[in-house]
Amino acid sequence: MKTFLDFLRKYNFFFLFLLLEAVSFILLFRFNSYQGSVWYTAANNTAATVNKLYYEAMSYLNLGDVNGRLTHQNTLLTQENAYLRARLGELSHQPTPTELNVRQTLANYKLLDAVVVSNSTKKTNNYIVIDKGSSDGVRPEMGVVGGGGVVGIVYLTGPHYSLVIPVTNRKSSISCRVRGLGFFGYLQWSGEKLLHAYVNDIPRYAKIKKGSIVETSGYSAVFPPGIFIGRVNSVGNSPDGQSYRLDITLGTDFATLRNVCVVMTPYQAEIDTLKAHAAEQDTHDALNGLERIQ
């Protein structure tokens, strides 16, 4: 017995070795597949803290990369934000009665919504740029209308943008008439005030009241007849004294113009004009016929 104890004492390290080896293998078999032990989890909190410190230190080294990616993403998101904001502005846009009227007049026409991306109002010859171009089907000589009535005529088209000559350009000359009376003339911008335009060549015998509506005549293929342009402010003499000149207050506020529509059916206006003339002719003939009968 004594020798056995001596043996134990002498080789205690070996028994300790066996014991600890056993513990190690228990750990090995136990926790390699199952790590949910309380002891191990508690111990691992410390390990996790140390490992976290390590990864925090490592993350500093990646900051340059991360920063680049964030900047890129930020740019993309800013762009998206601006785009969505613009879309929201378009969608929450409340139509005015005139706009509803214009829309009704143009119900049979294909309209293309566009947004004004560049606009000038301070020059003698103003131009507007809209964000639709030839790839969207816009062609020169198409009419452009807005919420307040006529805006202008497409002059040049690029693939994605178009240049519009608005009413507030001295080169612009849109055929128009006084609603209900039929006297027609050509709309000319005054060049002084933004919303101020003239209609020349109104005959002397026309009795035009202040506040009468001036609309498109339909004598060109650009605009269909009956689209609001503005109201008569006063009636004056033309410079040559041969006829009246109407002072018009334009319906479209060019200073705040944003959403416009391009009239996409180029020949429809012509057709409608012809139809209107035919109908006039019919009533005229019918009246003549009535007179003959009587």
Added chain:
Amino acid sequence: MFQTILSRIGWFLLLLLLQVLVFNHIHIMGYATPMPYVYFLLILPSNTPRWLYVLLGFLLGVLIDIFGNTPGMAAATMTAIGLITPLLFNLFGPRDQDKDDNILPSMRTMERWPFVRYLLTAVFLQCVIFFSIESFSFFNWTFLLINIAGSTVLTTLFCIALELIRKRP
């Protein structure tokens, strides 16, 4: 005595932290991982009781396992190395000394080449045991051999580096 214990604790913590924070993240070519924590056992004074070798080896191994998420592997390895190290020291250590003499194993006290052989043998055994337990089969034996060889070389290099740094002051 107290100072010795403090310096041993210092070595213990230093090697533990080095392993956990630096060496565990080195995988050269996916094979070689340096594991120089075995150095702690190798430089224990020669008159350390053998049970203390085993116990300290186990403790260091368990702590490294906990941080490295390799439960039991380093513990089993280091316990075994703790058992073997005194034998290796007897094998490679100076012969002409008394058994009760307290020798701190180093390049100075053991000469250069015996110490390197002592180191290399211990590291090799450590790597063999560790990677055998890790793979736990000899199915993919080429991979295992490359692992053992690469890690042995790398660990030995790091241990020699530590030894050279320690020798300076």
